[in-house]
Amino acid sequence: MKDMDPFVFLVVFQEMLGPVLWLLVALAVFGLAGFLIVVLREGKLDSKRLVRSELIGLLGGVLALVLAAKFTVSGFTDAGGPVDWLLVGLIWGIGLAGTTILAYAIQGLAPCRRCG
Amino acid sequence: MISEKGLHLGRRDLLRFMGAGGVAVSAALIGPKMAGAAPSPVSAKGARIVIVGAGAAGLSMASRLVQRLDGAAITIIDSRKAHYYQPGFTLVAGGIKPKDYPVSTTAEYMPRHVTWLEEAVAEIDPDGNKVVTASGKQVPYDFLVVAAGLHLDYASIEGMDVARIGQDGLGSIYAGPEAAFATWGAMSQFADTGGVGLFLRPNTEMKCAGAPLKYTFITDDHLRRRDNRSKAEIIYAANNKVLFSVPIVSEKVRMLFRDRDVKVRYDHIQTGIDLGRKVATFATPSGPAEIKYDFINVVPPMRAPAAVRNSPLRWQDGPWASDGWMEVDKATLRHKRYPNVFGVGDIAGVPKGKTAASVKWMVPVAVDHLVASLTGGQTTSSYNGYTSCPLITQLGRAMLVEFDYDNNLVPSFPGVIAPLEELWITWVMKTMALKPTYLTMLRGQA
Numbered sequence: 399m400k401d402m403d404p405f406v407f408l409v410v411f412q413e414m415l416g417p418v419l420w421l422l423v424a425l426a427v428f429g430l431a432g433f434l435i436v437v438l439r440e441g442k443l444d445s446k447r448l449v450r451s452e453l454i455g456l457l458g459g460v461l462a463l464v465l466a467a468k469f470t471v472s473g474f475t476d477a478g479g480p481v482d483w484l485l486v487g488l489i490w491g492i493g494l495a496g497t498t499i500l501a502y503a504i505q506g507l508a509p510c511r512r513c514g
Numbered sequence: 515m516i517s518e519k520g521l522h523l524g525r526r527d528l529l530r531f532m533g534a535g536g537v538a539v540s541a542a543l544i545g546p547k548m549a550g551a552a553p554s555p556v557s558a559k560g561a562r563i564v565i566v567g568a569g570a571a572g573l574s575m576a577s578r579l580v581q582r583l584d585g586a587a588i589t590i591i592d593s594r595k596a597h598y599y600q601p602g603f604t605l606v607a608g609g610i611k612p613k614d615y616p617v618s619t620t621a622e623y624m625p626r627h628v629t630w631l632e633e634a635v636a637e638i639d640p641d642g643n644k645v646v647t648a649s650g651k652q653v654p655y656d657f658l659v660v661a662a663g664l665h666l667d668y669a670s671i672e673g674m675d676v677a678r679i680g681q682d683g684l685g686s687i688y689a690g691p692e693a694a695f696a697t698w699g700a701m702s703q704f705a706d707t708g709g710v711g712l713f714l715r716p717n718t719e720m721k722c723a724g725a726p727l728k729y730t731f732i733t734d735d736h737l738r739r740r741d742n743r744s745k746a747e748i749i750y751a752a753n754n755k756v757l758f759s760v761p762i763v764s765e766k767v768r769m770l771f772r773d774r775d776v777k778v779r780y781d782h783i784q785t786g787i788d789l790g791r792k793v794a795t796f797a798t799p800s801g802p803a804e805i806k807y808d809f810i811n812v813v814p815p816m817r818a819p820a821a822v823r824n825s826p827l828r829w830q831d832g833p834w835a836s837d838g839w840m841e842v843d844k845a846t847l848r849h850k851r852y853p854n855v856f857g858v859g860d861i862a863g864v865p866k867g868k869t870a871a872s873v874k875w876m877v878p879v880a881v882d883h884l885v886a887s888l889t890g891g892q893t894t895s896s897y898n899g900y901t902s903c904p905l906i907t908q909l910g911r912a913m914l915v916e917f918d919y920d921n922n923l924v925p926s927f928p929g930v931i932a933p934l935e936e937l938w939i940t941w942v943m944k945t946m947a948l949k950p951t952y953l954t955m956l957r958g959q960a
């Protein structure tokens with residue numbers, strides 16, 4: 399690998415995912431913005447909702463790992479060194495954080511009283 | 515984690531998987547720091563640049579030259595309409611990717627404002643500064659880039675018939691996407707029944723010298739996953755006394771072969787094959803030798819295509835003369851006797867570098883020197899022989915092997931991804947990230 403700058407990463411991701419890259423970006427922006435809007439509007443983090451979101455997030459992390467395994471036709475059982483475990487953690491972490499934020503935002507924005 | 519069924523996953527699966535990770539990574543990337551833009555183009559009005567070959571190197575050269583030059587007349591000559599991502603052949607033949615995975619079209623990467631002559635070059639006349647196409651058309655140039663890849667010389671193996679790949683245990687992952695897929699059929703059958711699996715490499719320069727080794731490991735793992743390893747004997751016939759030209763890598767492969775019970779026959783050069791009797795013939799220091807097989811992966815001798823081999827551009831003496839590789843300076847890729855001619859990719863007669871990864875490093879160097887010549891400028895840009903080979907050692911793991919002309923390891927991620935270590939992350943890179951990286955290289959973006 400020669401020029402490893404953000405632009406190269408971006409075009410490689412664009413090549414890998416096509417238009418879905420932008421869908422994912424939109425989803426990330428929506429999740430983060432929604433989360434911020436809810437937190438700013440309420441002036442605090444709702445702990446009940448956060449715990450619920452984190453539980454959903456745990457599942458999101460697992461789902462990320464399952465999909466990683468499925469798509470790479472391999473999986474964390476193939477991990478052979480420390481960097482592999484780092485990658486496993488990263489995939490799980492990204493799945494967890496992404497799902498948690500998204501779940502929190504959706505619950506906060508949904509016009510449903512029981513969703514708190 | 516691999517089941518023998520359902521190895522094939524489509525783009526949609528990727529999209530689903532990338533969901534979580536993609537969001538975060540891509541969000542982080544779309545910052546204001548859009549680096550990587552090419553320098554602003556210089557005027558080259560009237561300059562005629564001809565590129566022979568529209569493969570990995572030819573298309574990447576064309577894309578970069580269009581970015582760097584304003585007003586140059588760039589012509590690329592190649593009769594091939596299909597484009598092949600050749601590193602994908604190994605994955606198809608390994609049952610890891612579907613048949614069409616390596617296939618796309620030349621047209622989709624052809625930069626705008628480049629003229630594509632859809633025929634083969636028959637003759638190169640560097641004294642007359644022109645090339646002649648198969649239909650007799652003369653194309654004059656001021657600068658010539660030769661990127662014609664290499665010729666797979668199956669005909670020099672007595673008894674070999676490319677049309678029979680896939681039948682009677684005959685495999686060959688090099689001959690093209692169909693052959694790679696047919697090879698998967700033959701290998702999969704072998705993994706069900708066992709017997710003798712015979713693997714080898716030719717005694718010439720070759721593209722991706724790691725591919726025959728990878729395929730040996732992949733076959734071994736398929737046998738193991740089907741509980742048939744004990745029914746099989748795997749033999750690797752090396753053309754000389756080593757398993758890989760870089761000593762430290764050769765030693766590592768020797769240890770892995772010992773671990774996987776792969777038997778090695780050194781100094782074995784394939785000369786013929788009897789497809790009916792399933793016997794391969796080898797030249798050895800003690801005379802001809804035969805090895806019976808139930809499955810074989812034939813890797814043919816590789817030489818420069820005839821148009822280059824029969825031209826004055828070939829090496830006149832030394833190790834690369836007999837197979838007709840181009841006599842270029844190994845640092846600048848400029849022809850040693852014709853300074854307005856460059857040789858990029860597999861065709862270059864240099865000590866290493868017959869991989870797509872090398873093309874990625876060669877192209878910017880050749881472009882810098884060509885542009886400097888055209889504008890009367892200077893450049894210190896130089897190619898160090900960088901070659902990379904993610905060596906699959908089992909389904910799910912690979913070693914990232916990167917080296918230079920001097921057999922030094924030159925890891926891209928020192929301290930993070932250790933070279934010569936069998937890792938999942940390297941497998942993930944090889945199966946997911948390398949093709950997109952390659953395709954962006956063709957477009958001059960990476």
Ligand SMILES: Cc1cc2nc3c(=O)[nH]c(=O)nc-3n(C[C@H](O)[C@H](O)[C@H](O)COP(=O)(O)OP(=O)(O)OC[C@H]3O[C@@H](n4cnc5c(N)ncnc54)[C@H](O)[C@@H]3O)c2cc1C
Nearest residue numbers: 567569570571600601635662663722859860868869870871
């Ligand atoms: C099985 C296999 C596995 C591989 N694995 C890897 C890997 O893991 N990693 C890696 O980096 N690389 C790998 N490679 C090597 C890589 O694909 C090549 O090194 C790379 O494609 C070289 O690019 P090139 O442009 O020189 O040649 P090519 O991409 O082969 O292009 C040559 C072009 O020249 C054209 N041509 C030939 N003769 C003429 C003529 N007379 N007139 C006009 N046009 C002509 C051809 O039609 C072709 O389009 C592998 C290759 C194979 C076959």
